[in-house]
Amino acid sequence: MVDVTARQAAALDTRSWFRRNQIAIMPWLFLAPGVLFFLFYVIFPIFQSFNISLYEWDGLGQPEYIGFANYEDLYWEFVDRDAFFVSLTNNLLWLLLYLLAIPAGLFIALFLNQTVVGIRLYKSLFFFPFVISQVVVGLVFTWFYDPTFGLLNTMLAWVGLGPINVLGDERFVTYGIIAAGLWPQTAYCMILYLTGLNAVDPEQIEAGRLDGAKGWRMLWFIIVPQLAPATFIAFVVTIIGALRSFDFIAVMTQGGPFGSSRVLAFYMFEVALSEYGFRMGYGAAIAVVLFLIMLCFIAYFLWSMYRDEKRAR
Amino acid sequence: MRSILKASAAALVLSAFAVGPATAELTGDLKIFLDTSNPAPRATMEKIIGDFQALHPDLNIETTVIDREEYKTQIRNFLTANPPDVATWYAANRMAPYVNANLFEDVSDLWQEPAIADNLASTKGAMTIDGKQWGVPYTYYQWGVYYRKDIYEELGLSEPANWDEFKANCQAIIDSGRKCYTIGTKFLWTAGGWFDYLNMRTNGFDFHMALAGGEISWEDDRVKQTFANWRELIDMGGYIDNHQTYSWQEALPFMVSGDAVYYLMGNFAVAPLRDAGLTDDQLDFYQFPAINPDVELAEDAPTDTFHIPANAANKEAAREFLRFVVSADVQTEINNGDNLGQLPVNSQSSVDDDKFLNEGFAMLSSNSPGGVAQFWDRDAPAEMAKVSMEGFQEFMVKPDNLDRILAKLERARKRIYE
Numbered sequence: 001m002v003d004v005t006a007r008q009a010a011a012l013d014t015r016s017w018f019r020r021n022q023i024a025i026m027p028w029l030f031l032a033p034g035v036l037f038f039l040f041y042v043i044f045p046i047f048q049s050f051n052i053s054l055y056e057w058d059g060l061g062q063p064e065y066i067g068f069a070n071y072e073d074l075y076w077e078f079v080d081r082d083a084f085f086v087s088l089t090n091n092l093l094w095l096l097l098y099l100l101a102i103p104a105g106l107f108i109a110l111f112l113n114q115t116v117v118g119i120r121l122y123k124s125l126f127f128f129p130f131v132i133s134q135v136v137v138g139l140v141f142t143w144f145y146d147p148t149f150g151l152l153n154t155m156l157a158w159v160g161l162g163p164i165n166v167l168g169d170e171r172f173v174t175y176g177i178i179a180a181g182l183w184p185q186t187a188y189c190m191i192l193y194l195t196g197l198n199a200v201d202p203e204q205i206e207a208g209r210l211d212g213a214k215g216w217r218m219l220w221f222i223i224v225p226q227l228a229p230a231t232f233i234a235f236v237v238t239i240i241g242a243l244r245s246f247d248f249i250a251v252m253t254q255g256g257p258f259g260s261s262r263v264l265a266f267y268m269f270e271v272a273l274s275e276y277g278f279r280m281g282y283g284a285a286i287a288v289v290l291f292l293i294m295l296c297f298i299a300y301f302l303w304s305m306y307r308d309e310k311r312a313r
Numbered sequence: 314m315r316s317i318l319k320a321s322a323a324a325l326v327l328s329a330f331a332v333g334p335a336t337a338e339l340t341g342d343l344k345i346f347l348d349t350s351n352p353a354p355r356a357t358m359e360k361i362i363g364d365f366q367a368l369h370p371d372l373n374i375e376t377t378v379i380d381r382e383e384y385k386t387q388i389r390n391f392l393t394a395n396p397p398d399v400a401t402w403y404a405a406n407r408m409a410p411y412v413n414a415n416l417f418e419d420v421s422d423l424w425q426e427p428a429i430a431d432n433l434a435s436t437k438g439a440m441t442i443d444g445k446q447w448g449v450p451y452t453y454y455q456w457g458v459y460y461r462k463d464i465y466e467e468l469g470l471s472e473p474a475n476w477d478e479f480k481a482n483c484q485a486i487i488d489s490g491r492k493c494y495t496i497g498t499k500f501l502w503t504a505g506g507w508f509d510y511l512n513m514r515t516n517g518f519d520f521h522m523a524l525a526g527g528e529i530s531w532e533d534d535r536v537k538q539t540f541a542n543w544r545e546l547i548d549m550g551g552y553i554d555n556h557q558t559y560s561w562q563e564a565l566p567f568m569v570s571g572d573a574v575y576y577l578m579g580n581f582a583v584a585p586l587r588d589a590g591l592t593d594d595q596l597d598f599y600q601f602p603a604i605n606p607d608v609e610l611a612e613d614a615p616t617d618t619f620h621i622p623a624n625a626a627n628k629e630a631a632r633e634f635l636r637f638v639v640s641a642d643v644q645t646e647i648n649n650g651d652n653l654g655q656l657p658v659n660s661q662s663s664v665d666d667d668k669f670l671n672e673g674f675a676m677l678s679s680n681s682p683g684g685v686a687q688f689w690d691r692d693a694p695a696e697m698a699k700v701s702m703e704g705f706q707e708f709m710v711k712p713d714n715l716d717r718i719l720a721k722l723e724r725a726r727k728r729i730y731e
Contacts, residue, residue, distance in 0.1 A: 061415075165557075
């Protein structure tokens with residue numbers, strides 16, 4: 001009797017193993033291509049570059065294991081205030097000053113968030129610098145800063161100042177490049193805030209008005225808290241943008257004059273992959289340092305996203 | 314039987330010596346990678362490859378031209394991953410990473426053949442590493458002082474014979490409200506040219522090569538003397554301002570407009586200067602004058618080369634192409650004024666009748682007893698070249714930092730040549 005029912009049950013569920021477990025398997029199947037590529041192109045290279053950083057290797061011949069000697073060299077370069085020190089300080093400058101794009105973007109967004117004739121045109125004009133390639137932005141600013149016939153020095157001459165050679169002076173060069181980078185980055189933050197402003201609840205503004213909030217207090221206590229998601233995204237993309245500052249430096253100064261505008265990403269390229277660079281291990285060690293810096297931010301982003309998800313549930 | 318053996322042996326010998334169309338017909342593919350991306354060199358190369366094709370109709374030649382700057386970083390990828398049969402590159406230490414990694418074919422056998430051994434002897438040293446030859450040269454060019462003859466005449470100056478006259482001329486030019494030397498050091502190597510000349514004139518060719526080879530301390534007094542000489546020109550205000558922001562091309566307009574009078578450069582600067590409107594009456598050339606009368610004059614003459622990658626598929630055809638490129642007629646043809654406008658490497662070739670080529674050829678063949686250097690970034694190892702040229706640039710802008718710069722270079726030397 002028992003035997004018969006068991007056999008009947010088995011006979012009833014004639015579906016294959018796959019069909020029976022479909023619901024559990026399908027998400028993983030859909031995720032598989034992405035996960036595989038992510039593992040292969042992102043996770044695996046992280047470990048690979050850490051491995052390479054323990055070798056002395058010119059990229060062509062046989063690598064030679066040297067332990068942590070590359071990191072030791074980096075340490076001495078740091079102590080001697082050599083290239084690595086300069087790159088690291090410049091990276092920090094980039095991270096700090098690039099964040100100016102967030103308030104600047106917010107104010108432009110507030111300014112453009114009105115209904116007048118042709119506002120769409122103005123919005124697109126303000127967004128324009130983000131659309132053109134970073135290489136072009138770099139070139140435009142290089143000409144703007146040109147010490148002999150650049151617009152900047154022409155304008156300074158009107159007020160009796162200058163000339164200054166922004167890209168040729170080791171004191172100004174990093175600020176000059178950051179200013180060039182801020183132009184498209186501000187546009188990016190602006191567009192994020194413009195979409196955020198659309199989602200601001202008019203009832204809360206109304207309620208704030210009734211309570212007598214105006215001007216700065218209205219902005220700070222009513223509007224900005226509602227823009228928090230946009231601010232978070234703007235913060236993420238700006239930090240990433242600051243750490244990827246490679247293109248501007250490559251186009252505008254090649255790390256010069258005498259290496260004073262380098263950042264870690266450019267220095268890594270220079271020692272490992274450029275015309276005169278044959279130190280793969282050293283480049284990989286710089287990459288690991290850069291990764292550790294990024295890891296702080298990545299950890300923060302993941303943690304705050306996790307927190308939000310939890311709160312949403 | 315015996316006669317057949319003899320005949321085949323004779324045929325072998327014949328084929329080993331015969332050059333050109335007489336050899337056994339070449340077949341298969343021949344992949345050529347070129348870095349001659351500027352319009353004139355590109356057309357020249359395409360034309361001679363066409364000629365080579367006409368000689369070997371059964372050969373399937375495939376030419377790839379890569380941007381000259383890109384090529385410098387791509388070469389290490391394609392030599393390992395996807396090697397062509399023939400590739401362009403540069404002589405001396407610039408070959409070393411690829412020779413040491415066994416990526417270039419040893420072509421010493423070609424250099425045994427009389428056609429090459431006898432006629433290319435002058436460049437053999439630059440192609441030799443570890444007693445073997447790793448490629449063949451196809452062109453070279455002189456460096457020297459290009460100057461505005463009309464401004465010289467206006468100021469009543471004459472070509473300087475020694476360092477004091479050189480400085481006196483510069484002072485006269487500065488007094489007339491101009492700058493002496495135009496230069497663009499954004500890409501660093503132009504400063505390497507100045508260092509080459511100042512150091513070779515101050516300490517001589519052998520010292521210069523020993524320094525490039527890491528045998529001499531950067532904090533040596535003789536090196537400091539070179540920088541002291543250099544500093545005289547800098548303190549005089551001889552160089553154009555803001556040169557650290559310009560490429561070598563962006564520095565040309567200063568010379569064209571007459572704001573600067575000299576350009577220490579390779580002969581490739583002549584073409585753009587002529588294109589910009591300077592006639593041969595306005596533009597002239599002289600050899601960098603002696604500084605220390607006790608050292609023999611030595612010159613920079615960078616050589617561009619062809620190599621066979623070690624992993625090439627069709628080395629037989631590649632060797633034939635190398636023989637073809639260095640042959641006297643082809644050398645005359647590709648280096649003439651309409652094509653590369655440089656000097657042929659084959660001593661049987663004729664130099665095109667051009668003012669600058671003639672002067673350069675005479676200078677290199679009879680007035681460079683000290684030796685011929687390739688160029689700082691080809692004679693010194695890549696890393697040392699990079700660090701030192703950055704130091705030269707800093708020195709030119711901030712001469713007061715010299716001690717710090719030299720200390721940094723000395724640290725780099727200890728690491729790089731260990």
